Amino acid sequence: MENIKISIIIPIYNASKFLEKCIRSIMEQDFRDIEIICVNDGSTDNSLEILNKLSKEDSRLKIIDKKNEGASKARNIALEVARGKYCLNIDSDDWIEQGYIKALYERAEKDNLDITISNIIFDYFNDSSKNYILNDLEILDEKMISGEEYINIFLKNNFYGYTWNKLIKTELYKKNNLKYNEKIFMMEDVEMILKLAKIGKKIGKVNKAFYHYIQHQTNGSKKISLKRIEDMQRCYEELFIYFKKDKIILFELEKRCLNSIFHFLKCSFDLKNDIKYKIFQKEYLEKSKKTPFLKIQKGDIKMEIIYRNILKVFPYLKIMNLLFTLDSKVLEKLRMLRNGRSN
Known part of the structure; x- marks a missing residue:
């Protein structure tokens, strides 16, 4: 019987250059109780071919193939079928280090956190000398804050509106009918994280950077x-x-x-x-x-x-x-x- 604790959500559009590294970094994690929901958002390259190949290696990988409607729509479709207690968004051109999922899960379970945050590695494609770590929320590992406190810090200090470095209880989305804004391409994460924080009672942190946020010229948000x-x-x-x-x-x-x-x-x-x-x-x-x-x-x-x-x-x-x-x-x-x- 499947014991899915975390649903990994990956929207994919023409990501063949990075996709296999991204998904293998998830498949090879020491935390095994996951499902990997890959939503192919109408890719015109060989992304779907890569997904089909990897799905033969790992039954935890689920593929949803659809026409191109944007990352927000893709995430919403994945959320509808997500079965894990928690959701973790990962972008198809990024990758994660070993131990990432386990560290987030153990921290969330320890204090029944609604949102668990990690730091981020800004990883410059073909130029590692520029890499740096972004500290998303400065609190100690053992400390918890309320959603209201987080919103205050978010608006006044950091404004790092990423959902892909945050383990989020699936029920926050589903019980409150929260969906990513399908009308916008940029800052949909900002809108979502503030709404989630308003509902979330407990927010905590893992003070380590596992998530490699790849910086390259084809990043959609840079256009x-x-x-x-x-x-x-x-x-x-x-x-x-x-x-x-x-x-x-x-x-x-x-x-x-x-x-x-x-x-x-x-x-x-x-x-x-x-x-x-x-x-x-x-x-x-x-x-x-x-x-x-x-x-x-x-x-x-x-x-x-x-x-x-x-x-x-x-x-x-x-x-x-x-x-x-x-x-x-x-x-x-x-x-x-x-x-x-x-x-």
């Missing part, structure tokens, strides 16, 4: 486009609705939203991507014509309007550095200046 900005806004809009009764969290979300959008834009243009700022700005403002240049009353949460207004008031984004250290006083001054320009 710059108008869609990425719209995804950010949609993510925050969903969170504003979800946390509408918590004024403190709403205020922190508002600050973080501005920070995220402008940090993303700064990185995009500093990296000299093929999309130029003026073209980007023109495209965005053209799309925003139907939205009037509105004043935001104190207490209103309408970040899409705030962003459009800032772009019009500051067309060359010279206030970037100001936004990086945004606090409540700066935010209020920004509102006053914007409102003054809109009269």
